[in-house]
Amino acid sequence: MAGETAGQGGAGSANDRQITGAKVIVCSPGRNFVTLKIETKSGVTGLGDATLNGRELAVVAYLEEHVIPNLIGRDAGRIEDIWQFLYRGAYWRRGPVTMSAIAAVDTALWDIKAKMAGMPLVDLLGGRSREGVLVYGHANGKDIEGTLDEVLRYKEMGYRAIRAQSGVPGLEKAYGVSKDRMFYEPAGSELPDTESWDTRAYLNFLPKLFDRLRDKLGFEIALLHDGHHRMTPQEAARLGKSLEPYDLFWLEDATPAENQEAFRLIRQHTTTPLAVGEVFNTVHDCRELIQNQLIDYIRTTVVHAGGITHLRRIAHLAELYQVRTGSHGATDLSPVCMGAALHFDTWVPNFGIQEYMRHTDLTDEVFPHDYRFEDGYLIAGLTPGHGVTIDEDLAAKHPYDPKQLPVARLRDGTLWNW
Numbered sequence: 001m002a003g004e005t006a007g008q009g010g011a012g013s014a015n016d017r018q019i020t021g022a023k024v025i026v027c028s029p030g031r032n033f034v035t036l037k038i039e040t041k042s043g044v045t046g047l048g049d050a051t052l053n054g055r056e057l058a059v060v061a062y063l064e065e066h067v068i069p070n071l072i073g074r075d076a077g078r079i080e081d082i083w084q085f086l087y088r089g090a091y092w093r094r095g096p097v098t099m100s101a102i103a104a105v106d107t108a109l110w111d112i113k114a115k116m117a118g119m120p121l122v123d124l125l126g127g128r129s130r131e132g133v134l135v136y137g138h139a140n141g142k143d144i145e146g147t148l149d150e151v152l153r154y155k156e157m158g159y160r161a162i163r164a165q166s167g168v169p170g171l172e173k174a175y176g177v178s179k180d181r182m183f184y185e186p187a188g189s190e191l192p193d194t195e196s197w198d199t200r201a202y203l204n205f206l207p208k209l210f211d212r213l214r215d216k217l218g219f220e221i222a223l224l225h226d227g228h229h230r231m232t233p234q235e236a237a238r239l240g241k242s243l244e245p246y247d248l249f250w251l252e253d254a255t256p257a258e259n260q261e262a263f264r265l266i267r268q269h270t271t272t273p274l275a276v277g278e279v280f281n282t283v284h285d286c287r288e289l290i291q292n293q294l295i296d297y298i299r300t301t302v303v304h305a306g307g308i309t310h311l312r313r314i315a316h317l318a319e320l321y322q323v324r325t326g327s328h329g330a331t332d333l334s335p336v337c338m339g340a341a342l343h344f345d346t347w348v349p350n351f352g353i354q355e356y357m358r359h360t361d362l363t364d365e366v367f368p369h370d371y372r373f374e375d376g377y378l379i380a381g382l383t384p385g386h387g388v389t390i391d392e393d394l395a396a397k398h399p400y401d402p403k404q405l406p407v408a409r410l411r412d413g414t415l416w417n418w
């Protein structure tokens with residue numbers, strides 16, 4: 001770009017920072033991941049996660065057709081300007097596909113900038129606010145005793161916070177209960193499976209699960225639960241109230257949050273902490289929730305909420321209203337997202353907790369990384385950048401495998417929120 005000299009866009013010269021190429025790597029080491037790799041003239045490259053579970057190829061097309069051609073020749077150091085170009089310049093703003101594509105670019109550019117500055121991403125963001133990032137794991141079972149066994153197993157593994165999801169009597173399937181004990185992969189078929197749902201059965205059952213868990217565990221371990229968008233506000237209020245004796249760390253996705261006002265009704269009835277936001281893509285999806293303190297934790301992520309640049313804006317707004325971060329971290333967010341998220345989590349002042357569903361060993365081989373689990377925390381590494389790379393040869397051995405998320409229907413056949 002005309003008139004640029006070293007220092008205007010960060011480490012290295014503008015020439016070094018010039019974007020010379022970018023490519024999308026799609027792979028499926030057990031599940032699908034979409035990764036954007038940006039190359040600069042200096043040879044320094046950066047990675048961003050662009051995985052949108054069940055809609056992966058939409059983001060691939062968006063990146064390849066509408067984003068990458070606009071990146072070539074730009075200064076990789078101008079992260080904000082590129083973000084604004086991709087957001088405002090798109091005209092059709094917001095939404096999961098657009099914001100996941102922008103997120104991948106943004107994450108890769110932050111990775112490049114930190115590498116060129118020779119520092120771990122957390123230092124570029126402002127330095128460590130904590131040594132380790134408190135994480136929660138996913139324990140689930142087909143019934144109360146099965147779930148209790150899994151919660152105890154996660155406690156043995158060193159987790160200090162554990163999400164508990166159980167099968168519900170009378171229902172063939174329930175959200176969050178996996179066939180494979182460690183790795184819950186809901187996108188299990190090329191076209192959506194149909195799962196049946198009965199909210200009343202769930203509402204009458206769940207307090208019994210947490211009563212048993214607290215009776216066995218006591219109150220030291222933080223317990224979480226994901227309602228996964230299934231309840232009406234009034235039903236969520238009833239559940240939150242019934243769970244108060246069990247001191248949950250949070251009740252997540254209590255009701256669909258397109259209508260942010262719905263949380264006011266839940267808030268009036270219960271002190272159970274509320275978390276929401278894994279499906280949000282910009283600050284506009286959660287502004288009223290945060291400003292009216294209708295929630296306690298915001299679940300937005302690096303990969304689905306516009307990258308580090310936008311997630312930082314959401315966290316700053318949340319900080320003003322004493323809302324803490326609690327980023328989504330399911331297995332359908334790649335290790336690239338987890339790596340960047342951990343640097344963000346280690347810096348962000350109003351940190352709450354980080355979801356950590358653990359990836360399979362094969363996924364970790366495709367995405368070598370320097371973060372590690374220790375005594376209930378994840379510790380971000382000291383490698384310059386976000387600390388995650390990709391083994392492209394190994395990735396190429398695991399091609400895309402079309403999968404979609406399930407749908408849910410009530411007993412009368414009504415299509416419901418999965």
Ligand SMILES: O=C(O)[C@@H](O)[C@@H](O)[C@H](O)[C@H](O)CO
Nearest residue numbers: 053186226228278329330332
């Ligand atoms: O909180 C969670 O981890 C869940 O809501 C996710 O497992 C979610 O169902 C998947 O990420 C959807 O792809």
Ligand SMILES: [Mg+2]
Nearest residue numbers: 226252253278
């Ligand atoms: Mg969730």
